Amino acid sequence: MSIAPRRWPVHVLLALLVMALTHALTVWAIPRLIMDRIITLGGGDAAMQQSGTGVYLPPPTDHTQRRIVMPSPDLLYATCAFDVSERPLRVTLDTRYDRYWSIALYASNSDNFFVINDRDAPDGRVDLLVQSPKYVGSSAAAQSVTAPTHRGFLLMRLLVNDDPVVRAAAEAARQALRCSDA
Amino acid sequence: MRRSVAQLTLLYLAAVVIGVASAWLWLTRVGMSGVDAGIWRTNLLAGSREADAYTRARIALGAVLALDRGETLYYTTDHDNEGNTLRAECRYRIDGTPPPARWWSITAYAADHFLFANAERRYSISGENALLDDAGRFAALISPRSGDPDMPWIPTSGTGGMRLTLRLYGAGEPLQRDPGALAAPSVKRLGDCP
Numbered sequence: 079m080s081i082a083p084r085r086w087p088v089h090v091l092l093a094l095l096v097m098a099l100t101h102a103l104t105v106w107a108i109p110r111l112i113m114d115r116i117i118t119l120g121g122g123d124a125a126m127q128q129s130g131t132g133v134y135l136p137p138p139t140d141h142t143q144r145r146i147v148m149p150s151p152d153l154l155y156a157t158c159a160f161d162v163s164e165r166p167l168r169v170t171l172d173t174r175y176d177r178y179w180s181i182a183l184y185a186s187n188s189d190n191f192f193v194i195n196d197r198d199a200p201d202g203r204v205d206l207l208v209q210s211p212k213y214v215g216s217s218a219a220a221q222s223v224t225a226p227t228h229r230g231f232l233l234m235r236l237l238v239n240d241d242p243v244v245r246a247a248a249e250a251a252r253q254a255l256r257c258s259d260a
Numbered sequence: 261m262r263r264s265v266a267q268l269t270l271l272y273l274a275a276v277v278i279g280v281a282s283a284w285l286w287l288t289r290v291g292m293s294g295v296d297a298g299i300w301r302t303n304l305l306a307g308s309r310e311a312d313a314y315t316r317a318r319i320a321l322g323a324v325l326a327l328d329r330g331e332t333l334y335y336t337t338d339h340d341n342e343g344n345t346l347r348a349e350c351r352y353r354i355d356g357t358p359p360p361a362r363w364w365s366i367t368a369y370a371a372d373h374f375l376f377a378n379a380e381r382r383y384s385i386s387g388e389n390a391l392l393d394d395a396g397r398f399a400a401l402i403s404p405r406s407g408d409p410d411m412p413w414i415p416t417s418g419t420g421g422m423r424l425t426l427r428l429y430g431a432g433e434p435l436q437r438d439p440g441a442l443a444a445p446s447v448k449r450l451g452d453c454p
Contacts, residue, residue, distance in 0.1 A: 108321060147321075
């Protein structure tokens with residue numbers, strides 16, 4: 079069976095449709111693939127650290143950091159990868175760090191769906207319950223957040239400078255972060 | 261018949277390749293939309309849940325884990341005040357007034373979006389380390405080699421493109437409403453490029 083010449087226009091139209099769908103799929107997939115890698119690496123880092131906090135504390139940012147684009151050299155970071163499909167995530171912090179810090183939550187499509195900073199929590203205390211939209215329940219946590227996707231990533235930022243005293247205070251602050259199953 | 265099947269396979273394969281390539285080129289070669297302040301541009305949907313698919317993909321490629329504009333405004337530029345593309349091998353002077361924000365910084369990135377390697381571990385100028393003159397202005401040198409010892413210096417290395425990112429944490433309400441109103445720092449090339 080050969081393909082009749084009159085069928086070619088149909089195939090050209092179908093090929094154009096395939097092209098458009100592939101284009102759209104690529105645009106849709108890129109942030110999800112990048113976040114999947116970040117979440118997977120972040121979870122592995124926290125597990126490797128074996129600190130029992132569920133938190134990964136990357137070294138101070140410099141030019142050797144080549145895992146996440148556009149790192150800020152003026153910030154110290156702490157990260158948690160999470161999956162709330164089975165159980166909510168409990169995030170706690172108790173710090174006296176008197177400079178800028180924030181805790182941001184990202185969905186698996188890279189959207190920043192929640193952020194809290196030092197001015198939102200003037201007493202330095204954070205108690206968050208991050209839940210799946212399918213399994214919203216009550217908890218003793220002070221604040222509840224619904225994650226738009228099951229998997230996600232938490233990034234804590236702390237403003238630092240070259241002063242060793244400031245560095246030490248920031249280090250102590252990020253070590254106070256806890257991520258655990260609720 | 262075999263020839264027809266091969267041609268059809270080629271046609272659909274080409275469609276897939278063109279679909280992927282056109283998306284990649286569009287995301288990496290076409291500039292991101294946004295609000296301009298001088299030579300700087302900010303995308304108000306960076307990190308936002310309201311971001312469209314193209315913005316989300318571009319941010320993921322070039323600035324993943326960006327914060328929502330309510331927390332941080334990000335301005336970027338890859339060209340100087342004369343409209344020339346920034347290059348790592350050239351010398352530039354940044355000049356401006358501290359932006360109205362709780363904290364700000366300007367960081368130099370290589371074309372691959374990572375920091376320039378340098379033994380001095382200097383990557384940015386910020387509200388922490390900027391020196392203000394009597395008029396309240398700051399200045400900094402971005403170049404492979406140091407120049408004026410009294411001016412903060414951000415070393416670059418290698419050749420190729422360069423991007424500057426201005427971060428404003430806790431930007432004032434008026435600027436959040438109108439990011440184009442930023443009194444944007446100038447970026448002027450000093451001398452000729454090697």
